[in-house]
Amino acid sequence: MADFTTLIQGWFRRNQRDLPWRHTNDPYKIWLSEVILQQTRVDQGLNYYLNFTTKFPTVFDLANAAEDEVLNLWQGLGYYSRARNLHASAKQVVVDFDGVFPNNYEGIKSLKGVGDYTASAISSICFGLPHAVVDGNVYRVLSRYLEISTPIDSTQGKKDFAEIADKFLDVHNPGDHNQALMEIGALICLPKNPSCETCPLVGSCSAFSSKTQLNFPVKAKKTKVVKRYLNYLVLFDGKNTVIQKRVGKGIWQGLYDFPFIEKEKLNGLELSELNQYEPIEIIQDGQLKHVLSHQELYVSFWIVKVVKLNLDESQITVPIAAIETFPLPQLLIRYIQQSRLFGAD
Numbered sequence: 090m091a092d093f094t095t096l097i098q099g100w101f102r103r104n105q106r107d108l109p110w111r112h113t114n115d116p117y118k119i120w121l122s123e124v125i126l127q128q129t130r131v132d133q134g135l136n137y138y139l140n141f142t143t144k145f146p147t148v149f150d151l152a153n154a155a156e157d158e159v160l161n162l163w164q165g166l167g168y169y170s171r172a173r174n175l176h177a178s179a180k181q182v183v184v185d186f187d188g189v190f191p192n193n194y195e196g197i198k199s200l201k202g203v204g205d206y207t208a209s210a211i212s213s214i215c216f217g218l219p220h221a222v223v224d225g226n227v228y229r230v231l232s233r234y235l236e237i238s239t240p241i242d243s244t245q246g247k248k249d250f251a252e253i254a255d256k257f258l259d260v261h262n263p264g265d266h267n268q269a270l271m272e273i274g275a276l277i278c279l280p281k282n283p284s285c286e287t288c289p290l291v292g293s294c295s296a297f298s299s300k301t302q303l304n305f306p307v308k309a310k311k312t313k314v315v316k317r318y319l320n321y322l323v324l325f326d327g328k329n330t331v332i333q334k335r336v337g338k339g340i341w342q343g344l345y346d347f348p349f350i351e352k353e354k355l356n357g358l359e360l361s362e363l364n365q366y367e368p369i370e371i372i373q374d375g376q377l378k379h380v381l382s383h384q385e386l387y388v389s390f391w392i393v394k395v396v397k398l399n400l401d402e403s404q405i406t407v408p409i410a411a412i413e414t415f416p417l418p419q420l421l422i423r424y425i426q427q428s429r430l431f432g433a434d
């Protein structure tokens with residue numbers, strides 16, 4: 090496998106993107122970058138990385154932050170469990186490891202939310218340990234390079250690809266090897282339009298020679314997407330509205346949203362269902378579609394003007410002007426930007 094790793098590392102030295110986390114060996118910062126970049130494009134994640142490292146320059150700063158502060162900074166990135174795990178792990182590093190980031194694979198993997206991929210990335214990049222990373226980019230490059238048809242989302246596929254990635258790994262320089270392979274997946278071996286003519290592996294790539302690049306990687310299952318129909322109630326007494334913190338499992342745990350009524354179909358809300366709020370006026374304030382990994386949300390927003398805001402124990406009142414100081418789902422930010430109540434027009 091010497092040729093393979095020589096080719097990709099040579100290409101990486103000449104072509105890697107200049108990214109801030111490539112100028113540090115601090116495992117705390119590498120860890121932040123790895124968590125932020127899961128399911129996020131580099132151009133989108135870059136500002137989040139800069140904001141987090143500015144606001145929380147050390148693991149102690151992150152551990153001591155309030156959860157709302159962390160979620161606020163994460164706002165817009167989605168997959169909020171990553172932010173909650175980040176916060177919990179920072180506390181774990183402070184309490185269990187005296188504030189010193191663990192320097193071995195097992196220690197890193199013991200942190201909340203850290204799986205094989207992140208533990209391999211941090212241990213190889215920061216500590217030169219021989220652990221091969223396997224992420225979406227690596228699956229794509231290796232499956233094409235070797236024309237492997239085992240589905241990457243099957244147990245067998247995960248096992249096979251982990252073994253192959255290990256075999257290819259440059260144990261003397263695992264950090265650069267891993268980063269090179271992921272960078273080729275991110276910049277060259279693209280899902281729909283691979284730039285094979287500029288790829289360092291073109292001379293020995295099986296899929297290129299048989300023109301089957303787009304047949305790989307193979308996936309077994311299609312993600313099942315559930316449609317949901319929500320009616321958000323923006324209760325309004327002339328100054329304040331009502332929000333609630335989402336608790337328990339399900340989407341947006343730890344974020345705030347308005348009270349809502351869920352229906353089986355679009356436009357399924359009967360206005361008489363709002364009588365309990367004793368409305369003096371009800372205004373339809375737009376509809377939005379919001380797509381998550383496993384759910385499509387069809388959302389209607391209703392401004393419900395009332396004389397008095399009645400709360401249950403999970404709810405709080407907040408002045409309209411202060412709502413964005415709370416961590417909110419991206420859907421609500423989109424709504425606020427276009428709502429007549431929040432000053433869009």
Ligand code: SF4
Nearest residue numbers: 278283285288291294
């Ligand atoms: S030659 Fe093309 S298909 Fe093969 S690894 Fe490179 S970019 Fe991917």
